[in-house]
Amino acid sequence: MLGNFSYCNPTKLYFGEDAISNLSSELKNYGENILLVYGGGSIKKNGIYDQVITILKDCSKKVTELSGVMSNPTLDKLYEGVKLARENNIDFILAVGGGSVVDYSKALSASVHCNEDPWEKFYLRMEDPDNKVVPIGTILTMVGTGSEMNGGAVITNTKDKLKIGKVFGENVFPKFSIMNPKVTYTLPKYQMVAGFFDIMSHILEQYFSNTDDNTSDYVMEGLLKSLIHSSLIAVKNPEDYEARSNIMWISTWALNTFVAKGKSTDWMVHMIGQQVGAYTNATHGMTLAAVSIPYYRFIMKDGLNKFKRYAINVWNVNPEGKTDEEVAKEGLDAMEEYMKKLGLVMKISELGVTEDMITDIAKSSFILPGGYRVLTTKEIETILKECM
Incomplete structure (x- = not known):
């Protein structure tokens, strides 16, 4: 570390x-x-x-x-x-x-x-x-x-x-x-699944940083696998106590500062998603869902080894006979399919973003270091267009 x-x-x-x-x-x-x-x-x-x-x-x-x-x-x-x-x-x-x-x-x-x-x-x-x-x-x-x-x-x-x-x-x-x-049983499904993705985003934004062999990365992979498993159960049966209790506990450990130790962390999904929320008043977890896949596809090559590891260790992608880039892309594809199964919003246009808002959202998004790439305002604009 x-x-x-x-x-x-x-x-x-x-x-x-x-x-x-x-x-x-x-x-x-x-x-x-x-x-x-x-x-x-x-x-x-x-x-x-x-x-x-x-x-x-x-x-x-x-x-x-x-x-x-x-x-x-x-x-x-x-x-x-x-x-x-x-x-x-x-x-x-x-x-x-x-x-x-x-x-x-x-x-x-x-x-x-x-x-x-x-x-x-x-x-x-x-x-x-x-x-x-x-x-x-x-x-x-x-x-x-x-x-x-x-x-x-x-x-x-x-x-x-x-x-x-x-x-x-x-x-x-x-x-x-x-x-x-x-x-948490009586929460409407829309709010429930938005919360599930907020948890996932917290973990990923700490996971996709640094290139050393960090204990936190192993912990986060376990948290992600537990979240994926339990969330799919909870969507079918919101009153499954085992699933809901696991998710509640994962949520706490995803952002109580523990897994961030020894990590630089990349909070750009939150920075962009929050500004989408500022312009639309959309539900927070849904703004994160709508910008995540385009963002991670944009920076994938800059952190290719970690994206490959994510695909194999979290999404069980078989790397045999594939390039590192193919493995990493397959991992993000699996993540996208999972998000759709949950019923998450995948486009910012569905949250009320219009083309004429994009430049202002990009300009007002805080740019933070810590990830595999420090974005420019123009690159944020490009990502937002992909999110439409």
């Missing part, structure tokens, strides 16, 4: 059907003023809201509710949350929902006591908070982002058409996350 690194993850996980029984003991560690953050109200339909409220009352907590966190949390919503948290002297944020709710809550935790504009400080200048951070805990209701065990927080500035992720440090990581796979 290359480079020097440190590793610490301060988030405590409670996993399984009875995970929520641990909420009371965790809440005793924090102040009385709780901000309960959730999305569009599905938690009131599936009973989680009532469970949580009962536990909060039993713990003598004073609860302020912040609902309506959207699938792509906006800067305006962040400002709304900051105002509400300050007015109610919030001691602790409890995020109940999927990745968007958790992302939003982490951004909020860093922003409540920030004396500057959080967008300018955290998302444009990419600075870390030098102010008090409000601790958060999460109760996960869908999988995909891995946000329950990392410092990532994506916010969309609708005015400037920018969707940017800030990776905060350990002080913003959730203090605990409660994960019950059964809670």
